[in-house]
Amino acid sequence: MSHTAHIPSHRKPRLSTAKNVLRAGVAGGVLSTIAVAGAAGSANAAEPVTETTIQMPTLSAAQVAEATEQAATDLQQQAQQDTAAQDAAKAAKKAKTDAVHKAEAKKKAEAKAKAEAEAKKKAEAAALQRASRSSARTTLNAVPASSVSNIGGSSSSSSSQATGSAASIVSFVKSHIGDAYVMGGTGSSSWDCSGLVQAAYKNIGVDLPRVSQGQSTAGTQVSLSNLQPGDILYWGSAGSAYHVAIYVGGGQFVGAQNPSSGVVERPLSYDQPTGAVRVL
Incomplete structure (x- = not known):
């Protein structure tokens, strides 16, 4: 045998550089996959994932009818x-x-x-x-009749003794005896008490207040024992009288009394006045 004969080497042949790189990459990828899988496994073991599957029920005709009836009942109740x-x-x-x-x-x-x-x-x-x-x-x-007849200093026929303006006043009020009494009336055929007195004096050119309160203070206060025809008689107190009339002599007065009597002539004894005033 020649000394130069080929003796086989016991070392493995070297891999090329490209193959080494490829192997290293594959090994790294496998190790990474194993690591990720292991981490995922640990997470799954700590928090188990529950998967829910929703399955829509299938309603029968009876169930649909029952649901419809229930809805109608609910609507009716509402x-x-x-x-x-x-x-x-x-x-x-x-x-x-x-x-x-x-x-x-x-x-x-x-x-x-x-x-x-x-x-x-x-x-x-x-x-x-x-x-x-x-x-x-x-x-x-x-009081004796003789005393009454002397009120005003005249006899029962004293109205005929009134002269001048007083006679005109007496004649005016007597001409309206029988007229109606109307609250607020001022003539010519219906009067209230102060309306008749005012008109009687206006007939001779004398202006008097419209109401009895004012007429009861329109002149000089005189005693009932010293009356003269034409004097204004009043009932109540001076300044707040509620009724007035005209003294016509002979112990008589004429006035618009009330709705049932109208304008009448009455003796002083019929309704004794409180006082009198003399304007003339």
Whole structure:
């Protein structure tokens, strides 16, 4: 054998550089995949993932009918509830209106009761005045007739003794005896008490206040024992008289008395006046 004969080497042949790089890359990728898989496995072991599958139920015809009927029932109940709510609202509104009406009725009733009480009070006051007048008439009737005939200083025919303006006043009021009494009346055929007196004086060119209160202070106050035809008689107090008339002589007066009597001539004893004023 030659000394130069080929002796096989016990070392493995070298891989090329490209193959080494390729192997290293594949090994690295495998190791990375294993690492990721291991981490994912640990995470999955800590928090298990539950997957839910939603499956839509299949309804039968009976179930559909039942659902429809239930929906209709619900709608009907809702409608009934709405109707009940509306009825309750109407009832509440009506109750409120009724309460207002009752309050108004109560207020009117109280006002009516108050008015009736005032009317009763006035009626009682008028009754007292009438009683006072009646007492005065009784006292006057107790006086001898001769004394009565001398009131005003004249006889029963003293109206014929009135002269001048006084005679005109007496003639005017006597010409309207029988005319109607009308509250606020100023002629020519209907009068109230002060309207007739004012017209009688206006007939001679004398202007008097329109109402009895003013007429009772329009002249000089005179005593009832010293009356003259044409004097203004008043009932009540001077400045607040509630009735007036004209003294015509002979113990008589003419005045618009009331709606039932109208304009009349009466003796002083019929309704004794409180006082008198003389304008002329």
